[in-house]
Amino acid sequence: MTPAPEDPMIGRLIDGRYQVKSRIARGGMATVYLATDLRLERRVAVKIMHGHLADDSAFKARFVQEARSAARLAHPNVVNVFDQGQDSDMAYLVMEYLPGITLRDLLKDYGKLTPEQTVDIMDAVLRGLAAAHESGIVHRDLKPENVLLADDGRIKLGDFGLARATTANTASGQALLGTIAYLSPELLTRGVADARSDIYAIGIMIYEMLTGEQPFKGEQPMQVAYQHANDKVPAPSSANPAVPTELDDIVAWATTRSPEGRPENAGILLDKLLQAEKGIRTGSTYSDLSTQQTMIMPAGMLVGSDDETAAYSTGALAGLNRKISVDHPVEALKEVSAGRRTKGFWIFGLTIVLALLGATAGWFFSSGPGSLSVIPAVAGLAPADAQAVIEKQGFTTELAEQNDSTVAKGKVIGTDPPEGTAVRNGSTIKVIVSAGPKIIDTPAFAGMKDTDATAKAKEVGFVVKDPVTQFSADVATGVVISALGPDGAALPAQYPVGGEVQFVVSLGAVPTVAGMSAADATKTLTDAGLVVGSTSEEFSDTVAAGSVISLSVPEGVVTPGTNVSLVISKGPDLVQVPNVSTGSMDFNEAIAALQAAGFSYSTDVDPGLFDRRTVKTQTPAAGKMEKRGSNVFISF
Structure with a gap:
């Protein structure tokens, strides 16, 4: 039997914070995973919406609104909602994990x-x-x-x-x-x-x-x-x-x-x-709290019952009979009565002690130190105000600092244990105060593969935005050219954890299209994301007619969508050689006809001596197609 494919979410780091460990359950709207909150070092349940629901903008908007409403519920009988967000196209909800x-x-x-x-x-x-x-x-x-x-x-x-x-x-x-x-x-x-x-x-x-x-x-x-x-x-x-x-x-x-x-x-x-x-x-096996519960006493403790033999063993009764027969019956009865009173006082005292213990335990667990209270929500408050709110609930507090990129420095991030948790009265609650974002040395992203750079950025806690691309003849395809901050400037040498990073990734050099047909060159450039805006034609002795002579791109950064233009070859510039060897043209007339047609000329006779003589021969012959500007040899 072919094993089921591994869930691609297992092992994924969501939003640079939640490390997915295993899948807990899958429903019609979402899948729930067990994850570790790396920031607070605790186990959480992460609910991730199915892709077809995440594509619905109306669904996502209401999901966010309702998640915020649920997060405001701080009650011991409601699952706590800690966080909500989106990582790429994935909407998620972080909740309390309850095994x-x-x-x-x-x-x-x-x-x-x-x-x-x-x-x-x-x-x-x-x-x-x-x-x-x-x-x-x-x-x-x-x-x-x-x-x-x-x-x-x-x-x-x-x-x-x-x-x-x-x-x-x-x-x-x-x-x-x-x-x-x-x-x-x-x-x-x-x-x-x-x-x-x-x-x-x-x-x-x-x-x-x-x-x-x-x-x-x-x-x-x-x-x-x-x-x-x-x-x-x-x-x-x-x-x-x-x-x-x-x-x-x-x-x-x-x-x-x-x-x-x-x-x-x-x-x-x-x-x-x-x-x-x-x-x-x-009406069940329970009794009302106002009614004293029946207690089963040990053998020999039953005093004052209708049947006296229930209080004593056969031997004890025999001993009593012997004593009554020997001593005065009145004195014997006094001794038995005194023994009964002693046992009665002991049992009464034990009952009082048990009642006191029960009352003490009831006080301890209902309103005393052993009772439970819910930790109130104090996130976003000033530390002193948060301490006052928590201590009013019967707890003691201590402050602790923690870096956080979303909560302003000096404000409360939350508590440990988390808000909404029911704990014993008098417990010490840690109030976690933001020390602002943690500043770290910026990794050298330039030169990394884009996938490696993204993984590294998330590993150190940066928030990675969708990359931008540009053509570069100096950087290989898929390699990071530079890393930018939210202001569009290059990242400084040190950068806060939780800060936004956007990579500029190389698409390689602009495609070479010289020598291609115009149609093939246009398809190649379009497939690369460029727009062929215009074309022009030029004569070329080296490039066949209809093929590309050169590509013209604007100066500066070239990105997908940039307009480029093509220069297309018209082939060599050929013209027909005129007929100047008819026998009726003199030298000057022949020269004028050749130059008018775009040719140069040569001859082996000094034209100054024979300018009135008629031209008898020419090479190339009249009517041939020759390159414009080429030489025609004439003789007399």
Whole structure:
């Protein structure tokens, strides 16, 4: 079997910063890769749009806008968006990397989830979605594939932005079923969506999590779409009797066909879910937090039960009987009672200690040092302002400098850990301040192959613009003539990392076309990118008629599109020799006729002595075609 070709993106350095390591997943709109951010030395997920979508300018514009909106969401239940840009024709999005699985993977493995598991996951999903809705962002592509379950237990909602950016190139057929199964009736019938459309998708996801299947099925997407638009979503309990009525009510409310009948946003549905959770937990193996949990005590610790034999072994009971029979019965009973009180006090004390430990642990992890807070966004602030914002959240801070070509010197680049990360209260957060771009010695690009120069420039951190080309008789084809900065001047000896570089690459010498036919010369020059603007003709004794004598190019730099002109040969300049040997022409008349025709003359007789004698012979003979200016010999 022929192995699959290696992904050309593996190993590529994107925008001089992100080194692609491996492919994580491929979808209908983009491919996600694991990469290393060389600047911040961390692993990230880079999502790269498919080429046919990147060619759509409207798609790219909305992609950028939605990516910026998603990047503003700083919430522990939303996948962080770090960066967005374009490298050549490739649009990309840089996100937080979360090793783990998706909710779709979990459903494939387990079929369906318990009500408690469903509530736990949807609690996190709705918190992230509520933050999006508060920021005016509608997801529009909610489905189990976009819920990420990290290995460390975090639950995050991803793929903000791509859903809103999709306009052209929609999927069809079986590939559409994964998305159409969660689309609201108004999206299917009118193509409009708001936060309530996301709520509908949440209701369908809850149904699927509880039952292990989607409420509407069909062999064709249109069959599924028709059911969404016209049928009521059934109660999950109709497929799984273990589903409590509280979740049936939530699914019915979220999937009401009319948007007006649904919650206005995810925050409202989250409140309903939290209210329902109390009843769900009480009705399951969980107990309400206000009720003391049952504790299983060790044998011999059961005091005050109806059956005294439950507190003592057979031997202990026998010993008690012996003591009562020997000593005074009242004193014996006092001793047994005192023993019971001692054990009762010990158990009461242990219960108090355990309660105190539980309360302390609850305080530590809820509002004490062990609780979690989200690192706020401070990029672009002055260092002191950023520290104030972070310390207000209960953290301590320290400053660190880092070169950056995009953030002004003295401004905050970001934090370590990154903004949006949930960390323990009191943790030290590193505030990374820009030291401006790093200045390095400019490599000697001139004389390199253009591909090698581009690789070198990206390696050192320059931003490489598309090259310009020009003809050069001194530099081989494909070799860099010079490297220019954004002002069009040659790069200085030292240049900042992140600065723009544009290479001037040689096309070699202007093609030699002398001796070619006019048609062949014109094609050769046109293929080279030059424009043949005009032609002229000249006589030539050495170049055949119709062939090129010379090429005329303007002075200075010659680039593709430059106008050039051709000089075409008319061949030798031949004229007919006049007849001066008729016997009736004297010398002076013959000379005048030859000169008028463009010839010179010679003779072996002194013309001064015989200027009135008639010409008898001539060479070449009259009527022959000879080169203009050639000699005709005459005699008398």
